[in-house]
Structure formats: structure tokens, C-alpha cells
Amino acid sequence: MNQKVLKTLEYYKIIERLTDCAASEPGKKMCRELTPSSDFNEIVQAQTETADAVTRVRQKGSLSLAGVRDVRDSLKRLEIGSSLSIMELLSVSGLLTCAARAKNYGRHPENTELPDDSLDEMFRTLEPLTNVNSEITRCILGEDEIADDASPGLHHVRRQMKITADKVHTQLNAILNSSRTMLQDAVITMRDGRYCLPVRAEYKSQFAGMVHDQSSTGSTLFIEPMAIIKLNNELRELELKEQKEIEMILAALSTELVPYIEPITTDFEILTKLDFIFAKAALARI
Numbered sequence: 362m363n364q365k366v367l368k369t370l371e372y373y374k375i376i377e378r379l380t381d382c383a384a385s386e387p388g389k390k391m392c393r394e395l396t397p398s399s400d401f402n403e404i405v406q407a408q409t410e411t412a413d414a415v416t417r418v419r420q421k422g423s424l425s426l427a428g429v430r431d432v433r434d435s436l437k438r439l440e441i442g443s444s445l446s447i448m449e450l451l452s453v454s455g456l457l458t459c460a461a462r463a464k465n466y467g468r469h470p471e472n473t474e475l476p477d478d479s480l481d482e483m484f485r486t487l488e489p490l491t492n493v494n495s496e497i498t499r500c501i502l503g504e505d506e507i508a509d510d511a512s513p514g515l516h517h518v519r520r521q522m523k524i525t526a527d528k529v530h531t532q533l534n535a536i537l538n539s540s541r542t543m544l545q546d547a548v549i550t551m552r553d554g555r556y557c558l559p560v561r562a563e564y565k566s567q568f569a570g571m572v573h574d575q576s577s578t579g580s581t582l583f584i585e586p587m588a589i590i591k592l593n594n595e596l597r598e599l600e601l602k603e604q605k606e607i608e609m610i611l612a613a614l615s616t617e618l619v620p621y622i623e624p625i626t627t628d629f630e631i632l633t634k635l636d637f638i639f640a641k642a643a644l645a646r647i
Contacts, residue, residue: 382643385429388636406479413478414642424466426636428459432629436622444612447501453618453625454497460628461489463635480638483631488624493617500610507607515606522599529556529592536586543568545581555593557583
């Protein structure tokens with residue numbers, strides 16, 4: 362079927378409406394790539410899947426597949442021994458969470474003897490990998506947040522960081538209270554990852570410490586007091602240890618996923634197809 366015929370039939374307007382019904386980007390991509398078929402068996406199979414999805418929506422309500430993301434590039438990185446980033450692990454976790462939700466949706470109610478439909482095999486094949494996913498969600502709390510108890514090492518480092526930061530603030534508050542006349546403002550600030558105080562430029566020679574920055578007018582110097590340089594150094598070393606612990610946690614989580622590359626890939630393919638099928642069902646109900 363040529364493009365002129367498709368345009369005359371307003372085929373692309375239908376595709377646009379179908380795409381809007383899909384929940385995930387991979388599902389939307391599958392909708393956009395749909396072309397008319399002349400294969401009778403393929404047509405019958407597609408219509409049966411759509412009809413079965415319509416029946417399921419009528420019986421159970423809609424199926425949410427918004428958490429489906431294309432994680433195949435991340436899985437390729439796992440194959441060559443790379444560690445995944447926080448965002449990549451969250452994407453895999455979102456996919457597995459979606460797989461668990463879809464698998465539960467696909468189950469028939471107990472004490473019923475409903476015959477299998479064309480979608481049952483897809484739902485049965487899904488592998489939510491609950492234990493692996495639970496470990497990811499236990500360790501990663503958000504896009505830029507690793508849980509304190511993700512590992513004993515991280516818990517210890519963060520505890521030491523809090524103790525050291527408290528010492529820094531105690532020292533700074535003491536200096537701040539005893540040197541108010543030298544300060545532009547009674548505040549503690551950060552420059553280059555170091556705790557500093559805003560000192561009036563005319564008191565520079567009287568305020569012992571290291572200059573890290575100055576205001577645009579030059580009237581204020583941001584000075585790290587000499588008394589806390591050692592503590593600031595300790596804090597910086599602890600921050601580096603924290604980053605190393607986080608890298609180890611991400612590497613461990615990535616290693617846990619390696620044996621499951623194939624089922625995760627299958628989950629992605631099935632969920633994308635289910636999103637496509639249920640988008641057709643949603644359009645059929647409009």
C-alpha cells in the first residue's frame with residue numbers, strides 16, 4: 362500500500378491516535394511503526410490480541426505500563442562487565458516493577474476455569490525477579506540518593522561524615538560569634554566544597570585562614586579559617602570514601618543483574634508488545 366493511499370485513508374491520523382494511547386515510549390515507538398499487513402494469519406492474531414485486551418480491560422480495568430523503558434543498552438554494558446549508573450539501575454527496577462504488576466494483572470481469579478486467551482502466554486512468561494528488584498529499591502532511594510544502609514561501609518562513612526561536619530560547625534559557630542565585626546554576614550557558606558566565612562576585605566590580614574573566593578565587588582572574601590582546615594580535609598577524604606563505597610554498591614547491584622540479562626530482555630519485549638496491544642484496545646473502546 363503506497364503512501365498516497367495511506368494518506369487518503371487518513372492512516373497516519375489513526376496511528377497518531379493509537380500512539381497517544383500507549384503508556385511507554387517503547388510502546389509508542391511500536392505504534393508509530395505499525396504498517397498494514399496482507400498476511401491473513403498475522404491479521405487474525407492481531408485482532409484476537411486486541412479483542413482479548415478489550416475483554417480484560419472490561420473485566421479488570423486498564424493495565425498501567427508507564428514504567429517500561431528501553432534498557433537494552435544497559436544490558437549490553439552488563440555483558441561486557443560494566444557497572445550501571447543509578448539511573449540505569451532505576452530504569453531496570455522500573456521495568457521489573459512493571460513486570461510484576463503486569464504478571465499480577467494477567468492472572469485469572471482463583472476458583473475460575475476461564476480458558477486461556479491469546480495474551481496468557483505473554484503474562485506467564487514475565488519474570489519480575491522480585492528479590493533482585495527488592496535489593497535495588499532497598500539500596501537506591503532516588504535519582505541521586507543511595508540509602509545509608511545500602512552497605513555497612515557506607516553506613517560507617519556517613520556516620521563519620523556527620524560527626525566531622527558537626528565538629529566543623531561547632532568550630533565555625535565559635536569563630537563566627539567571636540569575630541562578628543570582621544564578617545560581612547553572620548553565615549556559614551561553602552566554596553570549592555570547603556566551609557568558609559564571609560570576611561570583610563579590610564580584615565583579611567587579621568583573619569587567619571585560606572581565601573577561596575571573593576564577592577563580585579571585592580568587598581567580601583570567603584575564607585576558610587585555619588582552625589578548621591584539618592577538619593575540612595578529613596571531611597573531603599570521607600566524601601571520597603563515600604563515593605568509592607557508592608561505586609562498590611552500584612557494581613554489586615550490577616553484578617546481581619548479570620545472570621538475568623536474558624529474562625530482563627524478554628520482559629522488555631513482552632511489556633512493550635503488551636503496551637502496544639492495550640493501546641489498540643484503548644483506541645477500540647473510544
